[in-house]
Amino acid sequence: MSTKPLKQIHLAAHFPGVNNTTVWSDPAAGSHIDFDSFVHFARTAERAKFDFLFLAEGLRLREQGGKIYDLDVVGRPDTFTVLAALAAVTERLGLTGTINSTFNEPYEVARQFASLDHLSEGRAAWNVVTSWDAFTGENFRRGGFLPREDRYTRAQEFLATANELFDSWDGTEIVADPGPGRFLRDARAGAFTHRGRHFDIEGRFNVPRSPQGRPVVFQAGDSDEGREFAASSADAIFGRHGTLKEGRAFYGDVKRRLAAYGRTHDQLKILPAATFVLGDTDAEAHETAHEVRRLQVSGATAIKYLEHVWNRDLSGYDPDGPLPDIDPEVGENTIAPGRASVRQFHDPRETARQWRELAEAKNLSIRELVIATTARQTFIGSAATVAESINELVQANAADGFILVPHITPGGLDVFADTVVPLLQERGVFRAEYEGTTLRDHLGLAVPGAEPAGEGVVS
Amino acid sequence: MSELHLAVALDGAGRHPAAWREPGARPAELFTARYWADLVSEAETGLLDFVTFEDGLALQSSSATGPDERTDRVRGRLDAVLTAARVAPLTRHIGLVPSVTATHTEPFHISKAIATLDHVSRGRAGLRIQVSGLPHEARHFGRRTVPLPEDGLYEEAADHVEVVRRLWDSWEDDAEIRDVATGRFVDRDKLHYIDFEGDHFSVRGPSITPRPPQGQPVVSAAAPDEEGAAAYGLIARTADVGYVAARDIEGTRAAVTAIRQARESTGLAEAPLHLFGELTVFLDEDAAAATDRLGRLDALAGETFADGTTVFTGTPVQLADLLQERREAGLSGFRLRPGVLAQDLPALTRRLVPELQRRGAFRRAYEADTLRGLLGLARPANRYAARTPA
Numbered sequence: 001m002s003t004k005p006l007k008q009i010h011l012a013a014h015f016p017g018v019n020n021t022t023v024w025s026d027p028a029a030g031s032h033i034d035f036d037s038f039v040h041f042a043r044t045a046e047r048a049k050f051d052f053l054f055l056a057e058g059l060r061l062r063e064q065g066g067k068i069y070d071l072d073v074v075g076r077p078d079t080f081t082v083l084a085a086l087a088a089v090t091e092r093l094g095l096t097g098t099i100n101s102t103f104n105e106p107y108e109v110a111r112q113f114a115s116l117d118h119l120s121e122g123r124a125a126w127n128v129v130t131s132w133d134a135f136t137g138e139n140f141r142r143g144g145f146l147p148r149e150d151r152y153t154r155a156q157e158f159l160a161t162a163n164e165l166f167d168s169w170d171g172t173e174i175v176a177d178p179g180p181g182r183f184l185r186d187a188r189a190g191a192f193t194h195r196g197r198h199f200d201i202e203g204r205f206n207v208p209r210s211p212q213g214r215p216v217v218f219q220a221g222d223s224d225e226g227r228e229f230a231a232s233s234a235d236a237i238f239g240r241h242g243t244l245k246e247g248r249a250f251y252g253d254v255k256r257r258l259a260a261y262g263r264t265h266d267q268l269k270i271l272p273a274a275t276f277v278l279g280d281t282d283a284e285a286h287e288t289a290h291e292v293r294r295l296q297v298s299g300a301t302a303i304k305y306l307e308h309v310w311n312r313d314l315s316g317y318d319p320d321g322p323l324p325d326i327d328p329e330v331g332e333n334t335i336a337p338g339r340a341s342v343r344q345f346h347d348p349r350e351t352a353r354q355w356r357e358l359a360e361a362k363n364l365s366i367r368e369l370v371i372a373t374t375a376r377q378t379f380i381g382s383a384a385t386v387a388e389s390i391n392e393l394v395q396a397n398a399a400d401g402f403i404l405v406p407h408i409t410p411g412g413l414d415v416f417a418d419t420v421v422p423l424l425q426e427r428g429v430f431r432a433e434y435e436g437t438t439l440r441d442h443l444g445l446a447v448p449g450a451e452p453a454g455e456g457v458v459s
Numbered sequence: 460m461s462e463l464h465l466a467v468a469l470d471g472a473g474r475h476p477a478a479w480r481e482p483g484a485r486p487a488e489l490f491t492a493r494y495w496a497d498l499v500s501e502a503e504t505g506l507l508d509f510v511t512f513e514d515g516l517a518l519q520s521s522s523a524t525g526p527d528e529r530t531d532r533v534r535g536r537l538d539a540v541l542t543a544a545r546v547a548p549l550t551r552h553i554g555l556v557p558s559v560t561a562t563h564t565e566p567f568h569i570s571k572a573i574a575t576l577d578h579v580s581r582g583r584a585g586l587r588i589q590v591s592g593l594p595h596e597a598r599h600f601g602r603r604t605v606p607l608p609e610d611g612l613y614e615e616a617a618d619h620v621e622v623v624r625r626l627w628d629s630w631e632d633d634a635e636i637r638d639v640a641t642g643r644f645v646d647r648d649k650l651h652y653i654d655f656e657g658d659h660f661s662v663r664g665p666s667i668t669p670r671p672p673q674g675q676p677v678v679s680a681a682a683p684d685e686e687g688a689a690a691y692g693l694i695a696r697t698a699d700v701g702y703v704a705a706r707d708i709e710g711t712r713a714a715v716t717a718i719r720q721a722r723e724s725t726g727l728a729e730a731p732l733h734l735f736g737e738l739t740v741f742l743d744e745d746a747a748a749a750t751d752r753l754g755r756l757d758a759l760a761g762e763t764f765a766d767g768t769t770v771f772t773g774t775p776v777q778l779a780d781l782l783q784e785r786r787e788a789g790l791s792g793f794r795l796r797p798g799v800l801a802q803d804l805p806a807l808t809r810r811l812v813p814e815l816q817r818r819g820a821f822r823r824a825y826e827a828d829t830l831r832g833l834l835g836l837a838r839p840a841n842r843y844a845a846r847t848p849a
Binding site for chain 2: 024025033039058061068070072073074076078080081082084085103104105107108115116121138139140141142174176181182184185186187190199200201202203204205206207208298300301
């Protein structure tokens with residue numbers, strides 16, 4: 001028996017979003033917009049003592065073949081506004097929002113996060129994403145396109161600038177002493193100057209230091225640059241690698257990079273996204289999982305997915321028939337502009353060749369092929385099996401915990417909260433009560449100290 | 460007589476720079492949700508139509524050229540939209556109207572933020588659009604050369620609101636169909652590009668957020684006395700509610716006439732427009748005590764208080780008289796700015812409101828669930844919805 005103390009698992013809940021993981025056709029599926037859905041979801045997560053709730057973001061309705069994509073959930077509320085409202089109906093749950101660094105300005109985003117952190121008494125977190133496509137940029141006055149070499153440097157400078165704004169108040173400025181009439185101790189509160197390649201700004205930040213100092217920062221990129229960015233500046237990674245082998249490789253790689261920035265392993269949490277399907281028995285869960293996959297990938301969805309690779313209109317193909325024998329259109333992807341998912345196919349012809357081979361070997365139709373090759377459920381089984389899998393992965397350093405993505409809104413988390421969480425609590429690997437009040441407390445992250453005053457320069 | 464509409468302006472500890480030093484002002488709590496929830500709840504007990512939340516993208520300053528380096532006044536503000544969203548689930552009837560600066564914000568973000576405020580409040584959202592020509596505020600963004608021309612700012616703000624409004628309509632109410640048979644979640648013929656092209660920006664659309672419960676949340680804008688025609692134009696072109704700051708009834712009448720005339724030449728000529736008078740108020744059961752209190756606050760602040768509009772000191776009964784007199788200039792309501800929130804907000808909700816009710820000039824219960832409903836504004840048709848052929 002090992003004497004090494006068990007790692008504590010971190011759990012979070014991703015509100016089901018605009019992608020084909022979300023099954024909207026289920027009779028139990030509710031609104032993705034009504035506030036009641038968010039309240040239900042958040043309260044379930046808080047009842048289960050989860051670390052935080054997570055919201056994704058997309059700033060242009062998805063299109064394919066020049067038309068708005070209508071097969072998945074379409075539409076979502078504004079991230080900040082929903083999180084601020086959820087702060088009123090929860091007390092401890094962390095509130096993590098995905099906010100784009102391309103279509104915003106540091107001053108505005110910093111004051112929104114600082115405000116959210118005040119209004120939630122220290123529960124705000126920011127998943128920093130960066131996109132650069134002119135397609136999304138058409139919705140914004142500043143436009144969107146960034147040349148490749150600027151993508152990460154701008155995101156990095158955006159975050160560094162926001163941090164300078166958060167740190168422009170150290171938390172001791174407000175005296176609010178009516179007798180002598182001193183509201184501020186320091187007339188220079190909030191002063192900042194940032195001269196950089198992407199931002200050249202100066203003045204006074206107008207939100208006093210918030211309970212967490214800075215919001216907890218998430219990063220989601222998986223590229224080499226993304227990992228480096230996370231190692232240098234993030235508190236947590238919203239990751240993709242939920243299996244033992246891939247998870248351990250990713251975990252080891254990213255944690256190794258921390259030392260170069262003078263950071264320790266516990267200062268960056270690795271939290272992969274994970275789906276789950278539960279059943280009374282493992283066999284029943286697998287049966288349900290198969291059904292869920294068929295609901296997630298309809299014939300029409302399969303064709304649309306294939307078009308991402310083929311980069312051409314495949315609407316004439318039968319989803320229950322064989323893969324197209326024509327080759328993908330190579331070059332700039334024009335079929336689904338702005339979609340991150342198309343960029344994962346670096347060599348569409350090679351992907352097509354592999355898929356044809358797989359389909360022929362296993363006699364798969366287009367739909368079956370897409371079901372087989374796209375993301376499967378991470379955890380399938382009885383509550384005991386799922387609890388065991390989660391714990392194993394965390395104890396084996398494949399992850400520090402998981403961001404769970406239910407497929408039903410808003411009740412998809414309920415069964416997990418009711419059946420898996422108690423088992424993890426019994427094993428002593430997941431909190432039975434919140435021990436702290438802030439998200440930093442839940443994640444075991446220190447409050448950042450104010451950096452020494454000075455001019456921030458990022459070049 | 461018909462009933463007045465009443466809104467109250469929330470900002471820090473109140474309009475007066477020394478308000479935070481008054482008993483009950485809770486200056487150390489200005490950045491907490493509880494403080495704001497208490498204020499809005501108080502306003503709701505008074506059956507007020509809505510509260511506005513002041514905001515700005517710079518530290519408050521008594522100087523137009525930059526920070527004033529003062530340490531004796533409230534400095535710092537929470538984001539108004541988020542503060543409104545934070546109190547929305549805690550209230551049921553009162554409208555929530557945060558201030559938004561058009562000059563430095565993305566209309567796409569503002570549109571979905573206010574639409575979402577409308578969703579989380581179930582139809583009680585509005586916004587108060589404003590411009591900023593302050594050079595030091597522009598330097599927080601670094602994207603625009605200063606100084607910014609005043610007239611251009613109002614034109615740009617009108618474009619901003621046009622985009623915000625088009626985006627609210629970019630989803631028809633029944634766009635979400637969840638048609639299991641065809642696998643379609645939305646009917647994309649009911650989602651619309653807005654294709655706005657203006658001098659300052661172009662925006663394609665549609666919004667990412669479905670049409671809000673009110674269809675069009677309430678848009679309001681101020682006409683500061685000193686800014687005249689440009690600000691009147693913004694109200695005329697964009698607003699459901701315009702705020703008229705004037706020091707007397709003649710000034711009010713002139714502003715009302717100018718705004719109504721400007722409205723005639725816009726696309727909204729047929730749409731109802733509320734014009735609210737703006738008054739800053741210091742109330743006491745005894746008129747002399749109210750005047751004394753203002754004097755005491757002025758002594759603390761080291762200057763005589765002025766607020767760009769009528770500054771009223773007196774009793775709630777006297778204020779009721781003034782409101783009824785001033786409305787004759789063509790106003791349908793007032794946005795009252797409490798000098799000291801801790802004292803003057805309860806005086807409004809517990810003294811002024813009952814007095815107006817006694818005179819038959821204010822509601823005795825909330826009669827609608829949405830802000831448009833409280834203001835007597837119908838839920839508007841969607842500009843993009845297919846018209847039934849005649």
